[in-house]
Amino acid sequence: MDRLLLTGASGFVGRRVLAEAARRGVPVTALCRRPPSGGRPVGDVRWLAFDVAGDVSGEAPLGGLLEAPPEDPWVGAFDGVGAVLHLAAATGAAPASEHRRVNEEGTRRLLRAAARAGVERFVFVSTIGVRFPDLRGYPYGRSKAAAEGAVRESGLRWTVVRPTAVFGDGSPIVASLSRLAGLPVLPLLGGAPARLQPVAVDALAATLLDVVGQPETVGGTIEVGGPEIATMEELLRRLRQRLRGRRGPALRLPLGPLTLALGVLERVGVRPPVTAGQLVSFVEDGVLDPEIGRVVGETPLPPADGSADVPAGRARGGDRSRRLRREAGSLSRVLVGSPPGEPVVARYLAAHERLPGLMPSSLFERAQVGAARLHPWPARMADAYAALLARESVLRRKTVLLLAILESSAGHHRSIDRPDARGRLGTVAALGLRGLSALPLLAVGFAIFVPVHLLSTLLSVSGPRRGVDP
Ligand SMILES: NC(=O)c1ccc[n+]([C@@H]2O[C@H](COP(=O)([O-])OP(=O)(O)OC[C@H]3O[C@@H](n4cnc5c(N)ncnc54)[C@H](OP(=O)(O)O)[C@@H]3O)[C@@H](O)[C@H]2O)c1
Numbered sequence: 001m002d003r004l005l006l007t008g009a010s011g012f013v014g015r016r017v018l019a020e021a022a023r024r025g026v027p028v029t030a031l032c033r034r035p036p037s038g039g040r041p042v043g044d045v046r047w048l049a050f051d052v053a054g055d056v057s058g059e060a061p062l063g064g065l066l067e068a069p070p071e072d073p074w075v076g077a078f079d080g081v082g083a084v085l086h087l088a089a090a091t092g093a094a095p096a097s098e099h100r101r102v103n104e105e106g107t108r109r110l111l112r113a114a115a116r117a118g119v120e121r122f123v124f125v126s127t128i129g130v131r132f133p134d135l136r137g138y139p140y141g142r143s144k145a146a147a148e149g150a151v152r153e154s155g156l157r158w159t160v161v162r163p164t165a166v167f168g169d170g171s172p173i174v175a176s177l178s179r180l181a182g183l184p185v186l187p188l189l190g191g192a193p194a195r196l197q198p199v200a201v202d203a204l205a206a207t208l209l210d211v212v213g214q215p216e217t218v219g220g221t222i223e224v225g226g227p228e229i230a231t232m233e234e235l236l237r238r239l240r241q242r243l244r245g246r247r248g249p250a251l252r253l254p255l256g257p258l259t260l261a262l263g264v265l266e267r268v269g270v271r272p273p274v275t276a277g278q279l280v281s282f283v284e285d286g287v288l289d290p291e292i293g294r295v296v297g298e299t300p301l302p303p304a305d306g307s308a309d310v311p312a313g314r315a316r317g318g319d320r321s322r323r324l325r326r327e328a329g330s331l332s333r334v335l336v337g338s339p340p341g342e343p344v345v346a347r348y349l350a351a352h353e354r355l356p357g358l359m360p361s362s363l364f365e366r367a368q369v370g371a372a373r374l375h376p377w378p379a380r381m382a383d384a385y386a387a388l389l390a391r392e393s394v395l396r397r398k399t400v401l402l403l404a405i406l407e408s409s410a411g412h413h414r415s416i417d418r419p420d421a422r423g424r425l426g427t428v429a430a431l432g433l434r435g436l437s438a439l440p441l442l443a444v445g446f447a448i449f450v451p452v453h454l455l456s457t458l459l460s461v462s463g464p465r466r467g468v469d470p
Contacts, residue, residue: 002082004212005119007031007052007110009045012170013125013163014087016205018045024209029081032088048077052088053106078117083212086110087125089144092172093266093275096139103143104150111154122156123212124148128164128223132284137259138277148221159217161208164225164286167300168201169341169409174239176274178339181239182329186250189258189282193231196286199224203297225288228299232282238302243329243339245322255279302342324349326373331402333376334383340406347405358401360394364453368395371448381445384438390453 004021008014009030021028022043035047050073090102107124114122126148129141136142151158165173180187207224211217230238237247262276274282288295328348332340340348352358360366368386372379372395386396 001025001027003027003029003046003080004209005029005031005078005081005084005114006087007085008087008089008125009047010035011087011091012168012172013166013201013204013208015170016168016201017085017087017208018043020202020205020209026209027080029077029079031077048073051102051106052110053102054109074113074117078114078119081117081119083121083123084110084114084119085123085125085208085212087208089125091140092176093278094140096277099139099143100146103140104146107147108150111150111156114156115154120157121212121218122151122154122158123208124151124158124160125208126160126162128162128225128286128288129281129284130162131289132280134280138280140277141280157215157218159211159214159219160221161211162221162223163199163204164223164288165196165198165281166201166204167198167226169343171201171341173198174341175338176278177236178239178243180274181236182243182333182339184248186236186240186248188233188236188250188252189279190253190255192283193233194281194283194285195229195231196235196281197225197229197288198300199226200297200300207294207296221292223288223293224296225293226297226299226301227295228301229287230301234304235301238304242302242325245326255283321349323373324352327369327398328402330372330374330376330379331383331399332406334379335399335403336406340402341409344402344405344409347409348402351401351405355401357397358394363455364390364449365394367452368393368449369398372398377441380438381441382449384442385445385449389449 004026006014006017006021006028009018009028010032014030014032018028018030022045025043027044027046029046029048031048031050031052033049033051035049054073086107088102088106090098094102111122114120124147126144127141129138130145130148132138132141135145148160151160167174203226204224211222237250241247259276259279262274262279266275325345328345329339332338332344360369368382368390371382382395383399386393386399390396
């Protein structure tokens with residue numbers, strides 16, 4: 001069977017495509033800059049590690065299709081390859097220059113390399129964002145639109161696939177939106193809320209592999225989304241409900257000044273949860289064009305009431321589930337800096353049904369677990385105290401349990417074991433800074449938990465383990 005050359009294989013979508021290819025027995029040549037260091041997928045995978053855009057800069061005319069660069073990293077890359085699925089992209093908060101270099105020039109470079117190697121089938125993964133009416137302030141959308149143009153002019157047997165927002169465990173979009181949804185006051189951006197129609201990552205991965213093998217899609221553009229449409233505001237409220245167990249206060253912010261403020265923050269090197277460029281997704285609809293849209297999979301949107309996964313008729317069980325969800329949300333932010341995906345939360349909940357020793361039984365343990373549920377900051381304080389002075393405590397056990405679940409779940413390896421791009425000196429400096437900034441939290445944590453710990457011991461309320469978690 002011909003191999004599939006898959007770029008962006010280590011990314012959020014790429015990893016699911018690899019898993020699906022392994023399930024179908026499709027051999028893959030996987031390209032990214034850094035192959036993942038843990039949890040490699042099964043199947044016939046050959047890894048290539050280099051920058052798809054190389055050192056190409058400025059305009060790279062398509063006329064240069066047959067010119068081989070002096071040191072050609074592509075030599076051998078197409079051995080046995082029958083089709084290319086091009087996912088690699090600078091995504092999220094990357095600078096505009098990187099969007100252009102990787103998404104536009106990188107795609108042109110890949111097209112040239114495929115043409116040189118005689119590989120004709122080329123599926124390009126773009127984004128629904130290329131249809132936003134004004135792309136001037138949206139460098140990612142601009143670069144993808146330019147790349148689509150290059151693909152259409154390539155003379156290859158191309159298909160362009162435009163996914164809507166992709167959701168699933170480890171989704172970068174859900175992580176960013178969850179950071180917004182977890183703020184004490186929910187920021188609602190702009191006037192009329194945009195609608196979106198997210199697609200589940202596994203359904204998208206399967207569709208992409210289907211499209212590669214569908215000759216009827218050659219020369220066409222397909223949009224791929226899920227079955228449910230929601231407004232951005234509704235999505236933020238549902239995420240908030242899931243994270244904090246309640247909807248809470250919201251504040252409507254005008255888009256213009258916010259775009260300006262975010263632009264300034266980015267210029268001085270601060271990384272806000274969304275960039276000025278990404279704000280366009282809050283005002284423009286990201287739903288399928290019915291003419292070229294394919295609805296795939298089940299809806300990946302969180303349930304409207306935040307409790308659909310709670311067994312019916314068990315209000316007490318529902319409360320417990322919500323508390324454990326909040327706890328998992330806080331602790332995951334402390335451990336890996338992002339909220340957990342639904343499968344991680346489900347495993348965390350299931351572990352609480354099975355494992356003994358996860359019920360707080362003393363005043364001290366209840367105070368620690370209660371603090372951890374409030375917000376990642378008190379969770380960090382409580383964890384720092386427990387790590388030094390209460391290693392056997394319930395909070396410590398819960399933290400280790402969640403870390404083990406995150407470590408063994410798809411989508412979280414990158415945040416845990418990814419090599420640091422800052423180099424050794426940068427990493428030591430960053431760790432030092434992090435240690436310094438943790439000192440005030442540690443001091444406050446000690447001021448709160450030392451007296452509670454002492455009082456709890458004096459009152460001897462520990463005794464036999466009681467289920468405070470209902
Ligand atoms: N996620 C979404 O919601 C969404 C929605 C619509 C469209 N899409 C499109 O779907 C595709 C996959 O998205 P994703 O969410 O999986 O993105 P992602 O998680 O950010 O992954 C990007 C992938 O591209 C690789 N990459 C980036 N720069 C590269 C370079 N210069 N050379 C070689 N490889 C490079 C990355 O690997 P290294 O970092 O290891 O190099 C990684 O494997 C993208 O084209 C994106 O535009 C995504």
